[in-house]
Amino acid sequence: MDRPHLVPVLWCSVPRRGCLASMAPAPRRSEPAMSDLQSISDLLTTPGNLGRIVAATRGRVIDVSQLRRDVYANAECLRASGCKRGLLITEDTYWAIVGMLALFQMGAEVVLPQNATVGAITSIQEHWDVLVCDRLPAGQVGGIILQSAGEGSGELQPLDATKCYLNLFTSGSTGIPKRVRKTLAVMEREAEAIELIAGGNVEATARILGTVTHQHLFGLSYKLFWPLCSGRIVDGTVHELWESLLAQDLRGSVVITSPAHLLRLGPVNPLPAGRQPSRILSAGAVLPLLASAAASTVFGSAICEIYGSTETGTIARRERHRVDLPWQVAPGVAVEIADDGTMWVTSPFLSETTHHRCDDLAERDINGGFHLRGRTDRVVKIDGARVSLAAVEAGIAASPWVANVALVVLPGDVPALGAAVVPSEAGRLKLLEVGSFRFSRLLRQGLQDLQEAPGRPRRWRFVEALPVNDLGKTVQRDLLALFDVRRPTEPEIRAVRATSDGIELDLFTSPDLQQLEGHFPGMPIVPGVAQIDWAVKLAARHLELPVGVAMSYQVKFHRLTLPGTLLTLKLDLDAERQRLNFAYRRDDVVLTSGIIRTCAP
Known part of the structure; x- marks a missing residue:
């Protein structure tokens, strides 16, 4: 050359x-x-x-x-x-x-x-x-x-x-x-x-x-x-x-x-x-x-x-x-x-x-x-490893559930792969059967023998068609838009269930949360103040919690809450006593629990 x-x-x-x-x-x-x-x-x-x-x-x-x-x-x-x-x-x-x-x-x-x-x-x-x-x-x-x-x-x-x-x-x-x-x-x-x-x-x-x-x-x-x-x-x-x-x-x-x-x-x-x-x-x-x-x-x-x-x-x-x-x-x-x-x-x-x-x-x-x-x-560095985007796309496309796929590198302190997938007819049926989260896990598992962990996408979007320009080429900007790469301030709500005294929410704490900035470098931990804030906001949104001019709380941190995990938040509202009981747990392990007292206007 x-x-x-x-x-x-x-x-x-x-x-x-x-x-x-x-x-x-x-x-x-x-x-x-x-x-x-x-x-x-x-x-x-x-x-x-x-x-x-x-x-x-x-x-x-x-x-x-x-x-x-x-x-x-x-x-x-x-x-x-x-x-x-x-x-x-x-x-x-x-x-x-x-x-x-x-x-x-x-x-x-x-x-x-x-x-x-x-x-x-x-x-x-x-x-x-x-x-x-x-x-x-x-x-x-x-x-x-x-x-x-x-x-x-x-x-x-x-x-x-x-x-x-x-x-x-x-x-x-x-x-x-x-x-x-x-x-x-x-x-x-x-x-x-x-x-x-x-x-x-x-x-x-x-x-x-x-x-x-x-x-x-x-x-x-x-x-x-x-x-x-x-x-x-x-x-x-x-x-x-x-x-x-x-x-x-x-x-x-x-x-x-x-x-x-x-x-x-x-x-x-x-x-x-x-x-x-x-x-x-x-x-x-x-x-x-x-x-x-x-x-x-x-x-x-x-x-x-x-x-x-x-x-x-x-x-x-x-x-x-x-x-x-x-x-x-x-x-x-x-x-x-x-x-x-x-x-x-x-x-x-x-x-x-x-x-x-x-x-x-x-x-x-x-x-x-x-x-x-x-x-x-199209070889990128993810978590210190060289990852061929073409090889990962080929691995995903090999699934009978996939008609088309495009990868994008999602920016952040720790870059990760995002996969935009057009399901095949069989894939559409599977997606309806198991839901998007389990469907993405199945596709990710299909890469286990082909790619080390950095080469398996962490975020997935399932779309009718890939975004393309008038020449038929995928547009990086539009691919990124599918993932809304602005850093979230709240966990992603995966499910909401009514209980006798309130609700339970299944939450995913994204590794891209803004609250993780500097908390702590190299070993991010979800801050306690963020967990309290989420409990109040989600209670106000789903239980009509009367957030007033004064508020106090008692909180106990049993275990560290790490990003990238699925949590269940249980919210019980005692309206007469103006008290909200909350608990975050992973599986059956309680991570954080507490009481928030509100003063209604």
Whole structure:
């Protein structure tokens, strides 16, 4: 593809470890200098240093000697299977290392799916021949389960890093998984750049922990290859919950995480100085400034955001302390921006080309670096995950209940997908039978094996026809109008039932409620004052509550009320005593209850 007129942003050469990256206007591409990080081949074959700790997993400490034994034993098992392209799916990062190096050792390629769902595995079935795992994924039968070796071991052979291939997959604009082929040499080069970005104040034997999986490039590069090449310790556990990670001794460690996780950090007391990690690295989406500041307070250090893609690897980084702080290009990378905002990257972390056109639009900053200005394709970031709108639409359209569908990204602090669906004739009958809420749940369940949670729409609209312009194309503005993207101030009423003393209302507390703003960042909770206000307004609306010039109330909060849940509000009006009794519950659990006294005019 010919490149248009480009404006260079920055070129950073990769000096030897310990030196600062030099920055100058982009010259012709040259190979960066090699640092003194250890190659994977040397790790497996160089005599000595057998006692170096490489990983900690499941209560075990793994040294180089044990790693070599595990790699050799599993390589022999894979060789006997005739594997040529191993589909590697592991929950534990240490076993990802063993499986990967065992496949390289016996001359096979590594294939990493986007996730372990049946749909993701099936969609790339022509790219692999043997499943390699630490435990069988749901829906899979047969495969080689990685095992710990005994004391005996043969001799491992040196690896040619330029001929060891990893195959990753990312969402193409068509919804069909796009293969990205990288070599071990490329991953080692990126590890050198990561050392320059993040290794400065990190102890040589620090532990690298994370909330992100190694199945994606960010976790693979930062949580697996960087510590393996730099001599640091890989923590095998993928800490999906903060409770698990914060229970660890984080002193001097590095935490590899994502905005999706940092936004869920919640109200946590700052870690004492003796338990603080040395670095926090985040990638996957842009981290909101308030969330960044809150996390920095908890961990005692600034959050280093990483920007990149599966195709390019690391492109840029920043430690943001203001909204408009630009991204700074990573060591070894050149970024150029065309007049139309298209961004081109020249990088040593690209395997099959010298330059790459990104799907993000960018704007050059006059003081250096660049700002991101949206995307050019139909792959969007939802909750830190890349989601192909085309793939989700295809998954929904596959249902016999659906005649047509269009997706829209609903704006907000936490963007979500909305689906506008035209039901088929069978779908209309089903919709009449079960109602819109259950119908949407059934369609969402149909995506369970095809999409992870961010790729399943949270809001649904069922319409006679999709809004189109005079050219027959769907209009984004009109699609958004179907969802009334103005943030609501009250819960959505799903049902109203009369009782002997009042009414019961089924309510849905939308995650977009205005009252959730700042209450609390990362862990939104429905404020008590909002619950009281809703009780009064709904009683006035449905029970003709005489709201007067004075009001008092007594309230007890039994449990936290979270957004995105279905609640039942029971309202009992005692008109003679000018008293309203109310209770919010989820299923049979009372969340909030109280008494509101009114003074009629």
